[in-house]
Every structure is written in structure tokens, then in C-alpha cells.
Amino acid sequence: MNLAHILPKLLKAAALAAGLAFAHGQAMAVDYSLSGFGTVQYTLGDNEQKYLRFINEDGTFKVNSILGAQLDVQLSEQFSATVQYVAAPKQRRDEGIEFDNRWAFLKYKPNDNWQFKLGRQRLNLYLDSENLNVGHTYVPTNLNPELYYDAGVLATDGFSANYSFEDAAGRYWNLQAITGKQDIVQRLTNFRGDFPQNSFEIDGISLGVEGENYRIQIAHHGVEVDRQVSQFDGLPVIDGRIDITGRLTNLGIEYSWINYTIRTEFSLTEIAATGSGFLAPGTPRQFVVEPKYEEHGANLLLIRKVFEKHAVYGSYGRFISEFDDQYSFAVGGKYNLSPSDSIKLELQHVVEKSNRPQLSDNRIPNTTFNFLSVSYNWVWQ
């Protein structure tokens, strides 16, 4: 039985079951809940080179802007299904909008401690990884790019087992093990046409604990990436392929007291890649490359509550690897219009000391990007 072949069918079955339940919810006596969320964000930069795919001096609505709908269906006491679709800027191209499935899983919850999910689900890498599409659920306008834009993989089609419990001191613990596969788009600068896809196989565990005023999460995931390549250093390649083994280790800590919240996150990415193939045309000549390197990311976020329900914040993030070095400062605020909608404003200053093709089109070292973001965020249910 091949998981990769079974999963698409299961995803379709989950979507079909949820759709049927929604259409005939009352008649079937099935509980369902339809909800949605959205962000409209305008970002204006000061550089003619694009940062985060879209930001330049022309201004853009494409950063973080999204419209989503989610259907949660309680099929029985122990079984439920969740399907989420979004309309958002395309991941495989810098132009256009796509209608994309972000969550689709069946959940079996035999008791309060165990739950098992099968299908498309988000990875628990960072503190806001799973809900990063829902801008209203966190304070910053732009989640720290040095961490949140680095993982490359944020979801998987697979299986997860979760064990959670509350201890005698009232701390809530959650342990998750997950395995799955996902095709991930790798964005390449100035690439004409669809960006290439990598096939990621992912296994990981995460452990989180929540107390009255703190949250800690540590996660470790291993990935195996398989990618066919058709060129190397600009030359055509025959039978080219790249195999990458990666390990992602993340730690997030958040602590709140009275009017302040401080949060810090760290990431360590270890990568070992093997590339091989035959250069053509002319005399075939085999090439083999085996780079190994580490990438380190970190951020620090300080939030100050204002008038009990609004917030101002400042953040610092840095990313360092053998090839890249970037840091950023941001200050901003979140004004809650109601418990379900908010306006955010942020000024961000980024210094790109080397080149990061995942994040910007810039090729000049020590380039700065300054930009202003304004967003309206909401959820409805």
C-alpha cells in the first residue's frame, strides 16, 4: 500500500464527506461549522528590487492578503473532518491568484488525550506555523521573515498522532508525531514559468507545554527531498537529480506578564545535498556536488498591551548561514476593532548583507529594504 497513492483519495473522500454533511447537515443530524477568515494588506517599499516576492516601491496588495473558508464537520462522537480552502496569490508563480486546499483531514479522537489525523495538515514548526494564514490570530503584521519564510515546507499529506494532557499544576502538554509527503514549490528569482517542485518526505515530533502565562514548544523534523534537475550552472544536464537530507530543529518560548509579552524563536536547519548528472552537449562529463551546511534563524518579539485590548510591538530577527546573512527590525501595532477583526500597521527595516534568492530578487550585498504594511484582518463564524 503506497501512502502517496492513497492520500489523494482520502483527501477527496474527506472533502466529499464534509461537503455532503454541509449540504444535508440538518437532515443527517451531523454537526457542522462553517467559518472563514481574511486579510487585506497593502505594503509599500522603498527599493526597486522585490523583497518577499512582491514588495517594491510600486506597492502591493499581494503580501499576506488571503481569503479563506473552513468547514468543520462532527461526523460522530469520535470522528470529525476539516477542510479549508483559500484564495491567495499563487505559490507556483508570482502572478495570479489560486484557489488552494490548505487543510483536509479526518480526525479520530477516542478520548480527551489522543487524537489521530489523516490527510493534509500543517506542520508544528514555529509558534504560529499552523495558523499563519489567519492574520487576526497573532499580533505582528508580518511574521518574522528570517524564520517563517525559511522552512520551505509548512504542510504535509500524511498521518499524525497527538497525545495531550493537563498535569496536576494545570499545565497543558501536547506531544505530536507526524509523517507525510508534500510537493513543495521552490521559488527562483526571475524564473519564467512555474517554479519547480520538490518532493518532500517529512517525519517529525513536537512537544509543547502551556501554562497560565507561558508557552514553550520544541520541534524536530527530518526531510528527504528528491528533485529532478535539467540544468547545472546554466548548462543542460542529462539524468540530473538532487537528493537533500535536512533536519529542522525549532524552539519557541512565549511569556506574558500584566501588560507585556515577550516571545523568542530559534531555528536550526542542517542540510546535506547530493547532486549528480551528466553535462551535455559535447563529451558527457559527470558532475557530483555534495554541499553540507547549517542555517540559523532567531527572532525576538516584545508586545505591550495598550488599553487592555490593543497592542504595540517591536521585533528583531536574524538569519545566518554559510551563504546568507540578514537581519530586520520592525515596529508596529494591532488595533482590535472587535474580538473578530483588527487593523495592523507596521514599519520594517531589513538589511540583506548577502543574497537570499528565497526572499528577494536583490543581487547587491548590503542592501536595505524599508517598507510600510497596513492590513485589515478578520474571522467570521
Place this chain on the structure above:
Amino acid sequence: MIARTTGFVKAAASIGLYLMLGVVGAASAEVYVVTSANHPVNEIAIRELRSIYKGRLSQVNGHSLKPLNAAPGTTDRDEFLQRIMNLNELDYTGYWHVRRYTGQGTPPAEVENREELFATLKEQPDGIGYLWMPPGTKPKLPEGVKVIRLK
């Protein structure tokens, strides 16, 4: 010396008892937790109640309890969130927004008013809800609905 010590112990005990009653009283004298009269659970710890309304607990002593929330903006809900959950509306709603969009589940069902709460408890024997009453007053419950003691 012994008499003075005994007096000190009595005074300390009185203060302790007063403080204990005060804390419990603040939570239990004004917020009443209600369920179907046929439900076997007669008392519940405040911590269990908080976990039920956070979606982390669905059973007490092996008996299912499904939470019902009062509608946002009602006094019942505001007092319950403040006195029992130690949260305000923004934080509680925010908690459920995150929970929903991280695939953890959906928030408790809501009832518009007390009449709907009582009607729901009669139809749904494992439902659990709450009422807020001003100090010195007690709720008038219809037949088939009972108060669960907070411990």
C-alpha cells in the same frame, strides 16, 4: 502562654477560613453551573470547568459534558469568563480562533438567552451551562434543570 498561642491559632484559622470562603464565594455565590437534572454529575472542580470550556476535557468521572456558552455581550457570559475562566471576551474568543484554525476543534455551541439554555439542557442531557446572579439572589430553575456544585 498556651492560652495566647491557642488564641493566635484560632485567629489565624478564622482568617484562613474567611479567606477561603471569600475566594470560593466569589466564584460560586454568583455564577451557577447548571445541567440536566438527570445528569449524574453533581459537583465539578473549577479547573475541570475551565478545561471543558477550553475544549480540553469532555468528561467528568466518566460522564460526558458538552459546554453551552451564553451569547457574546450577555452578562452571563461576561461574568462567567471573568470569574471562572479568568479571561476577557477578546482573549477567550482569540483562544478559540487559534484552536479552530490549528485544527483543534470548534468553540462551544451558543445559546441566545436563558430560556434557550434551559430548553437545550432538557433536550441535550449532557449539556452544561451557566447563569450569573447578583449577590444574594438565587436562580429560578425550571423542572428538569439542576445546579452543579463548584468545588
